[in-house]
Amino acid sequence: MKQLARRIVYWFGLNKDVEDYVKACVICHQMTAISKKAPYSRWIPTTKPFSRIHADFFHFDRKVFLVVVDSFTKWIELEYMRFGLPDVVVTDGGPPFNSDKFVTFLENQGILVMKSPPYHPESNGQAERTVRGSDKKIKKKE
Numbered sequence: 001m002k003q004l005a006r007r008i009v010y011w012f013g014l015n016k017d018v019e020d021y022v023k024a025c026v027i028c029h030q031m032t033a034i035s036k037k038a039p040y041s042r043w044i045p046t047t048k049p050f051s052r053i054h055a056d057f058f059h060f061d062r063k064v065f066l067v068v069v070d071s072f073t074k075w076i077e078l079e080y081m082r083f084g085l086p087d088v089v090v091t092d093g094g095p096p097f098n099s100d101k102f103v104t105f106l107e108n109q110g111i112l113v114m115k116s117p118p119y120h121p122e123s124n125g126q127a128e129r130t131v132r133g134s135d136k137k138i139k140k141k142e
Helices: 002-008 012-025 026-031 098-106 121-141
Strands: 053-060 063-070 076-080 086-093 112-115
Touching: 098 112
Parallel strands: 086 112
Antiparallel strands: 053 063, 063 076
């Protein structure tokens, strides 16, 4: 920007004025990544795809997105959360949904976590019916 400004016009203190202008720019600050040193985490290296994923929500243009990244392949799944975050998540309490970190993550988002009783899949009927229907559709395509 300084080079462009110098080609068009010049005054004493031009560089400082341009720098001050950019420092005061609200949009510039919103778009600039904050370069703070994050604490180092030593993740155990993964040896196969989707053995560990990393997920987070982010906001862009007043919309919420969910991003999921596979630690092995770096495959990215990005999903626009059309209806926002759920109020309640109901699972069967199986290992993928039973982690303290997963439950805490949902609760920190203000999401109530509920589990159907063990050995009673019918109490999470909506998900069970969807799994059954999806299973049939996948088998038809094979």
